[in-house]
Amino acid sequence: MRNRVTSVPSYKDCFPDLNDVQLATAERLGVPPVKDRADAARNKQNLVCIDDNPFFHVQKLHHSVPYLVPRAANLLTDIARTFLDSLATKGIPFHKIIVTSVLRTEDDVDRLRNFNQNASEQSCHRYGTTFDISYNRYITVEDP
Numbered sequence: 001m002r003n004r005v006t007s008v009p010s011y012k013d014c015f016p017d018l019n020d021v022q023l024a025t026a027e028r029l030g031v032p033p034v035k036d037r038a039d040a041a042r043n044k045q046n047l048v049c050i051d052d053n054p055f056f057h058v059q060k061l062h063h064s065v066p067y068l069v070p071r072a073a074n075l076l077t078d079i080a081r082t083f084l085d086s087l088a089t090k091g092i093p094f095h096k097i098i099v100t101s102v103l104r105t106e107d108d109v110d111r112l113r114n115f116n117q118n119a120s121e122q123s124c125h126r127y128g129t130t131f132d133i134s135y136n137r138y139i140t141v142e143d144p
Helices: 019-029 037-042 070-090 106-113
Strands: 056-058 095-101 132-140
Touching (some): 056 070
Parallel strands (some): 056 095
Antiparallel strands (some): 095 132
């Protein structure tokens, strides 16, 4: 018998953490905020580059760079693998999740805040611990 696919009943109940809780954790586990992309490149000893792989797709990034602290990169891979396992269990064809945002430099945050009023000046993305995944778009994995 296949498992039924259901939605999250309440995002507020399932994801109760607020920005201040996330920010404190990001400050503790991440890198200090980087000024610009050159500064991010100089910090590669503490960051790993993420890119398309068999488990997830990184869309073209406009307001972030594809770097995470190793612990966050491992979490992203674990989430993507678990998603694929869940699809297999349910008999659903494979789809890769899409990463839409990763490390934001101070310059990225400033530019984003010029046209996105929801963008936070105290973004957790500045620490390399945070990534965004599309909740309604996926990459279909074709059977060769």
